[in-house]
Amino acid sequence: MTNSIPEIRDADLLFVIGSNTTEAHPIIAMEMKRAVGRGARLAVADPRKIWLTEIADWHLQIKPGSDVWLLNAMANVIVTEGLENRAWIAENTEDFEKVRESVLKYTPNEAEAFTGVPARTIREVARAYATTKNAGIFYTLGITEHTTGTDNVYALSNLVLMTGHLGIRSAGMNPLRGQNNVQGANDAGATPVFYPGYQRAAEPDVRAKFAEAWGVPQNEKRGLNLNEMMKAMQRGEIRGMYLMGEDIVISEPNVCKVEAAMNELDFVVVQDIFFNESCRFADVILPAACFAEKDGVFTNSDRRVQRVRKAVEPPGEARADWEILVEIMRRAGVKQPDYTGPGEIYAEMAALAPKFAGISHDRIDREGGLQWPVASADAPGTEYLHKGGVLRGKGLFMPVEYRAPFEEADIEFPLILSTGRTLYHYNAATQTRRSEGLSKKQPEAFVEVHPKTARELGIGDGQLVDVVTRRGRVRCRAMHSKQVKRNTIWMPFHFPTARTNELTTDAGDAVTGTGEYKVCAAKLEAVDEHSRHVFPGSYLTPMEAGE
Amino acid sequence: MSGSKFVVIDGNEVEFREGETILHAARRLGIEIPTLCHDDRLEPAGACRICLVEVEGSRLMQPACAFRTAPGMVVRTNTTRVDRNRQFIISLHLADTVADRDEAEDVSRSKLHDYAAQYGISEGDWPHVESPREGRADDENPFIAFRPDRCIVCAACVRYCDEVEGVSAITLANRGGRTTIATADLRSLDHTTCEMCGGCIAVCPTGAMTEKPALFYGKPERELERVRSTCNFCGVGCQIDINVDREANRIVKVTSPPPGTTVNDGNLCVKGRFANDFVHHPDRLTVPLVREVDGQLREASWDEALDRAVRGLQSVRETHGSDSLAFISSSRCTGEENYLIQKLARAGFGTQNIHQCAAT
Ligand code: SF4
Ligand code: SF4
Ligand code: FES
Numbered sequence: 001m002t003n004s005i006p007e008i009r010d011a012d013l014l015f016v017i018g019s020n021t022t023e024a025h026p027i028i029a030m031e032m033k034r035a036v037g038r039g040a041r042l043a044v045a046d047p048r049k050i051w052l053t054e055i056a057d058w059h060l061q062i063k064p065g066s067d068v069w070l071l072n073a074m075a076n077v078i079v080t081e082g083l084e085n086r087a088w089i090a091e092n093t094e095d096f097e098k099v100r101e102s103v104l105k106y107t108p109n110e111a112e113a114f115t116g117v118p119a120r121t122i123r124e125v126a127r128a129y130a131t132t133k134n135a136g137i138f139y140t141l142g143i144t145e146h147t148t149g150t151d152n153v154y155a156l157s158n159l160v161l162m163t164g165h166l167g168i169r170s171a172g173m174n175p176l177r178g179q180n181n182v183q184g185a186n187d188a189g190a191t192p193v194f195y196p197g198y199q200r201a202a203e204p205d206v207r208a209k210f211a212e213a214w215g216v217p218q219n220e221k222r223g224l225n226l227n228e229m230m231k232a233m234q235r236g237e238i239r240g241m242y243l244m245g246e247d248i249v250i251s252e253p254n255v256c257k258v259e260a261a262m263n264e265l266d267f268v269v270v271q272d273i274f275f276n277e278s279c280r281f282a283d284v285i286l287p288a289a290c291f292a293e294k295d296g297v298f299t300n301s302d303r304r305v306q307r308v309r310k311a312v313e314p315p316g317e318a319r320a321d322w323e324i325l326v327e328i329m330r331r332a333g334v335k336q337p338d339y340t341g342p343g344e345i346y347a348e349m350a351a352l353a354p355k356f357a358g359i360s361h362d363r364i365d366r367e368g369g370l371q372w373p374v375a376s377a378d379a380p381g382t383e384y385l386h387k388g389g390v391l392r393g394k395g396l397f398m399p400v401e402y403r404a405p406f407e408e409a410d411i412e413f414p415l416i417l418s419t420g421r422t423l424y425h426y427n428a429a430t431q432t433r434r435s436e437g438l439s440k441k442q443p444e445a446f447v448e449v450h451p452k453t454a455r456e457l458g459i460g461d462g463q464l465v466d467v468v469t470r471r472g473r474v475r476c477r478a479m480h481s482k483q484v485k486r487n488t489i490w491m492p493f494h495f496p497t498a499r500t501n502e503l504t505t506d507a508g509d510a511v512t513g514t515g516e517y518k519v520c521a522a523k524l525e526a527v528d529e530h531s532r533h534v535f536p537g538s539y540l541t542p543m544e545a546g547e
Numbered sequence: 548m549s550g551s552k553f554v555v556i557d558g559n560e561v562e563f564r565e566g567e568t569i570l571h572a573a574r575r576l577g578i579e580i581p582t583l584c585h586d587d588r589l590e591p592a593g594a595c596r597i598c599l600v601e602v603e604g605s606r607l608m609q610p611a612c613a614f615r616t617a618p619g620m621v622v623r624t625n626t627t628r629v630d631r632n633r634q635f636i637i638s639l640h641l642a643d644t645v646a647d648r649d650e651a652e653d654v655s656r657s658k659l660h661d662y663a664a665q666y667g668i669s670e671g672d673w674p675h676v677e678s679p680r681e682g683r684a685d686d687e688n689p690f691i692a693f694r695p696d697r698c699i700v701c702a703a704c705v706r707y708c709d710e711v712e713g714v715s716a717i718t719l720a721n722r723g724g725r726t727t728i729a730t731a732d733l734r735s736l737d738h739t740t741c742e743m744c745g746g747c748i749a750v751c752p753t754g755a756m757t758e759k760p761a762l763f764y765g766k767p768e769r770e771l772e773r774v775r776s777t778c779n780f781c782g783v784g785c786q787i788d789i790n791v792d793r794e795a796n797r798i799v800k801v802t803s804p805p806p807g808t809t810v811n812d813g814n815l816c817v818k819g820r821f822a823n824d825f826v827h828h829p830d831r832l833t834v835p836l837v838r839e840v841d842g843q844l845r846e847a848s849w850d851e852a853l854d855r856a857v858r859g860l861q862s863v864r865e866t867h868g869s870d871s872l873a874f875i876s877s878s879r880c881t882g883e884e885n886y887l888i889q890k891l892a893r894a895g896f897g898t899q900n901i902h903q904c905a906a907t
Binding site: 004005006024025026027028030033034037055176177179180181182183184185186187188189190191192195196201210214215216217218219221222223224225226229232233237238239240241242243244245246248266267269272273274275282283284285286287288290291292293294295296297298299300301302304305306307308309310311312313315316317318319320321322324325326327328329331332333334342345346348349368369 | 710711712713742744774775776777778779780781782783784785786789791796797798808809810811812814815816817823825826827828830831832833834835836837838844849852853854855856857859860861862863864866867869870871872873874875876877878879880881882883884885886887888889890891892893894895896897898899900901902903904
């Protein structure tokens with residue numbers, strides 16, 4: 001996030017796109033409700049009638065995958081009506097002309113056909129966004145989990161740049177992170193493109209710096225992102241894998257192929273708190289402590305580094321992940337100091353990453369969470385980015401063109417399947433499914449279908465159905481719901497008994513490798529309750545299903 | 548003193564701020580005024596009357612939580628009259644709830660009983676009043692218990708549910724001594740718009756709203772140790788207080804820090820507050836496992852398992868090269884752990900193939 005969570009309540013306009021905020025980020029939704037209560041206007045772009053649409057001034061119910069059309073059409077309104085912030089653009093940005101030209105063909109009238117959003121609404125929202133000073137954009141997986149994820153983000157940032165909604169309070173461009181420490185894992189360099197603190201792995205100087213600090217030469221070959229790793233594994237190029245705290249078998253798209261490839265690996269280490277699905281392929285399984293059993297830091301969506309503190313002892317012989325990693329390093333012959341705890345590990349990272357230079361466990365313990373960048377031990381944290389001008393010189397406009405999603409609905413698979421999370425569960429749900437109370441609220445997998453669509457297909461509310469895509473078939477209950485549009489169905493991805501990710505495509509975003517969880521073509525087939533495969537616990541692979 | 552830019556409270560001057568209540572002005576001077584029905588996240592309701600103070604020129608005392616200051620205003624919070632009112636209000640509420648402190652605090656803490664102790668009021672000062680407040684004994688929701696005998700009908704819970712959470716699942720019902728906190732048709736919270744955020748518990752000044760799991764566990768909150776930490780679910784980074792039974796090495800419940808102190812402003816969602824069963828779940832892995840040649844997993848010592856792990860990775864590296872290894876880490880691990888695993892990949896095994904599972 002360029003801005004901070006507590007600033008949301010003072011915004012005058014919120015543009016929420018692809019984020020079911022009340023379910024995925026209830027606390028941020030509270031801030032949004034508070035802003036609306038104060039009189040802020042709210043525009044929500046989402047294929048479903050999510051809760052926020054009830055208090056929204058506008059609901060832009062877009063066809064999944066048509067975000068670029070919508071955003072470019074908004075930009076079109078802004079530039080054709082002269083609502084762009086010329087002075088700000090001139091001072092802070094580059095290449096505005098390119099975007100101005102590229103969006104001219106995205107007229108609101110044509111956008112209506114592609115997105116399903118009335119041209120009038122597109123105009124209204126674009127005008128309101130451009131002419132309100134404290135206007136913030138909020139987005140999450142709905143925007144990034146597409147083959148066009150990076151395009152979507154550029155299209156959004158074009159809007160932010162042309163209106164100058166940056167570097168001031170209660171505005172900005174705010175991705176809401178799906179999981180607790182996504183930001184922190186990126187900060188720490190758990191990504192092939194960056195060393196800790198967003199220092200580019202492609203730059204020889206950066207590699208040299210870390211080679212010297214760690215006393216080991218650094219490989220200059222570009223690393224693989226997750227999506228590429230999965231594909232390299234299927235080609236037999238990845239032969240060994242170390243999995244810390246993740247169940248790729250349940251969370252990766254197109255699971256069947258991933259499983260087959262994992263089976264072929266020479267060596268797999270899994271380090272986790274539960275015996276997850278990936279453990280079936282592991283050679284060594286290391287029992288880890290959970291967040292309540294260890295010390296460290298998490299970084300939240302607004303770049304706030306906060307402490308995790310040990311509250312209880314881990315069960316049995318389980319150990320904190322950092323303790324395990326230190327041991328593995330020692331045995332692998334990596335030179336390292338005798339860390340006495342995570343505070344010292346953080347200090348090592350902070351000394352190598354200028355963005356975190358002023359952050360330490362001691363300081364967080366004294367002052368509470370700190371928002372990076374923090375230049376030095378006596379410098380304050382950074383509430384919002386780009387104050388007094390875009391960071392690092394000029395904000396770059398990036399023209400983007402609409403590209404159709406990898407898969408579109410067709411005669412054989414006439415519906416668009418979209419996936420996501422619900423309030424009561426959390427991703428692979430290894431944690432939330434083990435909460436009795438939460439499982440009671442939402443015990444089994446389901447697929448949301450518009451009642452009219454369901455009636456056409458002869459599917460009753462609560463009836464067992466198979467959701468079928470080109471990759472697999474998953475059995476679950478149909479739930480009639482007007483939250484989805486008629487040609488769209490929606491499933492959560494939390495339940496191992498109905499593995500939604502057997503259905504989704506593994507076509508990744510060209511830049512980030514994020515899988516296109518959000519959109520694929522599907523069909524529904526009613527199932528006889530007395531069929532051989534009983535629910536729950538029955539999922540069929542395409543082979544079993546005789547396809 | 549017209550034309551003054553100050554408000555005077557107990558003889559101390561504080562700069563006047565437009566729209567500020569007496570409570571907040573006093574707070575800036577470090578003067579504490581007791582409150583029961585007030586919470587900074589809520590519109591002032593003036594329901595419980597414990598916060599009454601004297602305002603010069605006004606015959607009646609005024610509620611500090613709701614009354615706004617004016618330039619030149621003179622306020623007294625330390626007079627006998629103010630004190631007598633506090634004692635009266637505390638006695639009144641005590642007579643209406645469970646008066647005995649140990650019994651009242653058998654699960655959650657009670658602000659009312661803190662004040663009673665502070666103002667030297669004990670049970671029995673006033674005869675107990677029987678208020679036939681209706682509860683929902685058969686409400687099967689898994690998380691929120693309402694114990695009507697402890698309620699003082701300040702409606703903080705109802706206002707929170709309405710004003711902050713925005714779902715209006717609970718409401719005031721009935722009149723007079725029967726007034727209670729109810730749901731539509733006394734339905735179980737499961738069948739209302741309730742999102743199980745537990746905010747009603749956090750704002751309740753008496754512990755009438757309480758966490759069901761903690762109620763079943765049965766150890767008073769006073770005897771638990773509090774550890775401030777960060778929630779491990781979504782990216783908001785809510786600060787949480789983990790309440791631990793030290794002897795039993797158990798998490799009993801999670802509570803929210805006071806409003807105005809952290810990024811979550813004292814709020815939590817259902818996951819942060821209630822989804823902690825997994826920590827003590829019997830399915831947790833407790834010993835290292837290694838796979839035998841016959842494909843079976845067996846328990847192993849840490850020494851053996853770590854050795855196998857390192858040797859296995861090294862042998863892949865020797866036969867197929869560094870870039871045939873992939874390291875995948877998790878956003879559920881700490882920053883330090885993510886730092887270490889990328890160091891392990893880059894410095895220990897010479898590859899840039901390191902990525903966290905959630906790229907968003
Ligand atoms: S838990 Fe939250 S939503 Fe439910 S009644 Fe309490 S305040 Fe309202
Ligand atoms: S349950 Fe608690 S917060 Fe609600 S009215 Fe009763 S005393 Fe007040
Ligand atoms: S706190 Fe002021 S009336 Fe209750």
